[in-house]
Amino acid sequence: MSGVMSYFITTAIAYVNGPPHLGHAYEEIATDVIARHMRQRGEDVFFLTGTDEHGEPVADTAKAHGLDPQAWADQNAQRFIALMPQLNISNDFFIRTTDPRHKAKVQDVLQRVYDNGHVYQGLYEGWYCPRCADFKVENEILDGNRCxxxxxxxxxxxxxxxxxxxxxxQAPLEELFAANRDFVMPARAMNEAEAFLGSGLQDVSLSRGKLSWGVSVPWDPSHVFYVWFDALLNYYTALSFANPEEDYTDRYWPANLHVIGKDILKFHTIFWPAMLMAADLPVPQRVFVHGFLLAEDGRKMSKSLGNVLDPFEVIEQLGTDALRFYLLREVQFGQDGNVGLAGCRARYESELANEYGNLASRTVAMLRRYRAGNVPAVAPDPEIVAQFDGLAEQVSALFDRADCTQALELIWQRVRRLNRYVEERQPWQLAKDDSQAAALDQTLTSLYEGLRVLSVLLDPYIPQSVERLLAVLGAPDTALGAARLAAAGPLAGGVDLPELSPLFPKRD
Ligand SMILES: [Zn+2]
Incomplete structure (x- = not known):
């Protein structure tokens, strides 16, 4: 296995107190796209997601529903577990923080932090948000003492x-930030983390005495750990029990990439590495902070405004691939953006159906009509070869910076190029003239090879559609090494291409 790199990627874990919504779907999809790309490279990927189940709001809501907190957490966690196949998420494990194996490991790690002398007892007084389950420092509070x-x-x-x-x-984090300028990405998020660090770190509560719904403090069982420390540790604890046959900690820790939302930046870029250092554990390589999705009118989505993009409605109407594609295509990953059902339908129609879907349909149809379903064993057009030269490497380099939006743009430019190529070459005219047989062969092979390569590159984004198409093309290999044009002509010569039903059919 020499040369194979381990790649550990995580989403934040979802707080089980509410139902899954677009924000969860967005983070899962983006992280899944990156994980799938890394697998294409042949890396040893471990993709973790899960649910955060402790804290005061869970206990309160459970009580309001006449349930004990575990029963409430069990019931709600199922909704997030069910979300994964609906979105076609390829996670390797789903952690729940009420898992007794997680709790035992949290106690181990934080006992080590205590033994290392980084914990003391004191009196805390402050402004507390029950929804965040977090004390707020004076300079971040809104007027009227609001969260x-x-x-x-x-x-x-x-x-x-x-x-x-x-x-x-303070100093170890300053050194970490100075040594690894990509520890927090994108740059705007790094600036925010540095500003927080620059304002001077204050000690924080590690435990709560008033609560019982959490992981108990081993040296003081009357307290439970503050939910944030318990939750953050999921990234580390899961590796020890995700596979009952093998402890994955040495194989995958430290994490290569934590994908999180900007509302939890402080916890992941300050508290988390500090706690790991306090326990003598290596810190993650990178935290990528994505933005928020707003409604098409630019406002926050809310049921009362009727501007919510419901991911389940999109899946039902247009399919899972359409949702995956739209969210990463429409909004630059790492920035806020506006999304809605009208925009999603428009991109489905104009890009998935009319550009990629149509390119696939006509390529397969012309090969069947003019060459009896066989791909001519000739070299592709040098001009198309030049257009694709280095594309897989450029896409990879963008994924190294988690830029799945610009990577998709590069791929899509070639989808458009191939559609223009069809118009330029007019294969239906070439087919009328026997003296143009070689030109027609070259055109069809160029289209076949270009479509195949683009599909390999699109596989992380729209895996269901791509895998169906590649099966029809007789070229199911989705490894990144397959994402280059076969310069001496396609290897899949002699395949008898079957008919392709539309990848993105018209919807009402
Ligand atoms: Zn709050």
Missing amino acids: PIHEIALTRETEENWFFRLSAF
Whole structure:
């Protein structure tokens, strides 16, 4: 296995207190696209997702529903587990933080932080948001003592807590940020993390005494760990039990990429590496911070405004691939963007159906009509070869920076190029003239090879459609090495291409 790199990629874990929504789908899809691309490269990928099930709001909501918190968490976790096949997510494991194996490992790691002298007892008083399950520092609070994220009134809380000596990690974090400028991406998110660090780190609560719904503190069982530390540790603990046959920790830790939303930047870029350092564990390589999806009118999505893009409605109307494609195509990954059903339908129609789907349909149909379904064993047009030269490498380089939107744009430029090529060459005219047989062979082979290569590159985005097409093309290999034009003519010579039903049929 020499040369194979391990690649550990995660989403944030979803808080089980509400139902799955577009924000969850977006993060799962984007992370899945990156994981699938890395697998195409032959890397040893481990893709983790899951649910965050502790904390005060879960206990409160369970109570309101007359359930104990575990029953409530069990019921809601199922909705997130069910989301994965609906979105065609290729996660290797799904962690739930109420798993006893996770809890035991959280206690091990935080005991080590305690033994290393980074924990002390003190009195905490501060502004607390029950929705964030987080104390807020004075400079981030909105006027009227409201949560900057939820805009709800904060409560003043005082309690005897165990504290994590976060302030001791000011200098180590400054060194980490200086040594690894890509630790947080994109650059705007790095600036935000650095600004938070620059404002000076204060120690933070590690435990809560008023709560019982959480992982108990081993040296003080009257406390549970503050839900954030328990939740962050999922990335590390899961590796120890995801496979009962093998402890994956040494194979996959540290993580290569955590994909998160911008509302939890501080926890992942400051608290998380500091806690790992405090436990003598290696820190992750990179945290990528994606933006928020807003409605097409630019406002926050809300049921009352009727501007919500419901991922399940898109899947039902246009299919899972359409949702996956649209979200990454429409919004630059790493920035905020506006999305809606009208825009999704428009891209389905104009790009998936009329550009890629139509390129596939006419390529297969012309090969069947003019060459009895066989791909001519001739070299593709040098001009098309030049257009594709280095494409797989450029796409890979963009994925190295998690830029799945620009990678898709590069691929799509070639989809458009091939459609123009059909118009330029007019194969239906060439077919009328026997003296143009060689030109027709070259045209059809160029289209076949170009379509095949683009499909390999599109596989991470729209795997269901691509895999159906590649089966028809008789070229099922989706490894990245297959994403180059066969300069001496296609290897799939002699295949008898069957009919292709539309990849993206017309919808009402
Ligand atoms: Zn809040």
